[in-house]
Amino acid sequence: KPHLNDQIQYLGFMDKNKIVKYFKGAKAFIMPIQWEEPFGLTMIEAMACGTPVIGYRRGSVPEVVAHAKTGFVVDTMKEMVEAVGKIDKIDRYKCREHVVEHFSIEVMTKGYESAYKNVLKVTKRKNFPSSRLFRNSYKQLGMLKNKKWL
DSSP: OOBOOSSOBOOOSOOHHHHHHHHHHOSOEEEOOOSOOSSOHHHHHHHHTTOOEEEESSTTHHHHSOBTTTEEEESSHHHHHHHHHTGGGSOHHHHHHHHHHHHSHHHHHHHHHHHHHHHHHHHTSTTSHHHHHHHHHHHHTTOOTTOTTO
16 A cells, blocks of 8 residues: 555545435545547546546546646646635535536537437438448458349
8 A cells, every 4th residue: 555645544445325425525536547538427427526636748647627617737847736725716516517518427428429420421321431442341241142232
C-alpha cells in the first residue's frame, strides 16, 4: 500500500457507496492519466457528486471536463499543481449541472440512438467501403452466386 504523505491516502478498490462519500468530501478529483482514456466514467462520477476534476489533456478528459467550469484540463504537472491552487474558483453545483446536461441517462441514450442511426444510414450505402469489402470478400469465396441482395 503506497504511503504518499499524511494528507494523501491510497484507499484501493471501493464500492459505490464509499466512493460517493469520498467524492462528496473531496476538494478535487485528480486524473493524471498516462493513456488515451476512451470515456472517463470516474470523472463523470466525481462531477456528479459536485467534485471538480483536474486532468491531463489526454483521451476523453477535454470532452468530459469543461475547462475552468467543472475543473481544469492541463498539459503539464506544473499546470496541474497550479490548478489545485485555483480549485476553489470552481462552483461545485456547476459540476453536477454539467453531468446532468451532458451525461444523464436520457442524454446519453439519445446520443447513442442518434449515433447508431447514422451508422446504419451510412453503412447501407453501396459505396460505403465496408460494403464493398464485404461484397468483394464473398465474391472471392464464391459465395455470391445469385445473391442479388449483396
